[in-house]
Amino acid sequence: SQTIHQWPATLVQPVGSPLSLECTVEGTSNPNLYWYRQAAGRGLQLLFYSVGIGQISSEVPQNLSASRPQDRQFILSSKKLLLSDSGFYLCAWSMGPGELFFGEGSRLTVL
C-alpha cells in the first residue's frame, strides 16, 4: 500500500533563517506531488506541484522553492523565512486528476 511521510512535524525558526521540509512517498511510482499550505483562518493553498523528477510548477509567488531530486521525494525550501511563512505545510500525492493523499503535515512557526 502507498504511504506518504513528511518531516519535521513541528519546527520553530527565526525570521531570515533557512527552511527545508522533506516528503517521501512509498508504494507507488511516478506520482504527482504537491505542497500545500494552510495558514491561520484560510483554506488549503497550493504552493507547488510536480509531475516528474526535476519538474516543478509554482502556483503563487513567494520566497519558497521546491525540488524533486528523486521520483518519490519532494522538498520545500526557503533561503530566508518571513513571518508570513508561518503555517501548516502539507505534502500530498496523486496518480492524476482527482483524489489527493496527504501527509501528516508540518507546523512551521516563524518568530
Add this chain to the structure above:
Amino acid sequence: DQQVKQNSPSLSVQEGRISILNCDYTNSMFDYFLWYKKYPAEGPTFLISISSIKDKNEDGRFTVFLNKSAKHLSLHIVPSQPGDSAVYFCAASGFTGANNLFFGTGTRLTVIP
C-alpha cells in the same frame, strides 16, 4: 480568486442530529467534487466524492449532494457523532492538469455530546 467557497466557518450540532455542510463553486468546468476531513495537526483525509454525472453519492452516514445548476454541493452526516468533530474541506477538480484540485476554506464542525 476563491473558486470554491465554504461560507460557514463553523457549525455546531447535537449528537445524533444531522450535520449539513455547504459548499459553492464558481467554475462550471469542475466535474469532480470531494470532501476531506481534517483533525488538528494532521493531514486531511479523503471522505467522499461525487462526479458531475451524479447528483447524490452515499457512503454509510455520509451523503454528498450535487446541484450543478446552482453550483452547490453539500455534505450530510447523519447521525452526527462526537468523533465527527473536525474541519471539513470541500474540493473541486477539473481535468485541466495535475494541479486541478481547488479547496474551500473549510468548515469546523463540532458535534456536542
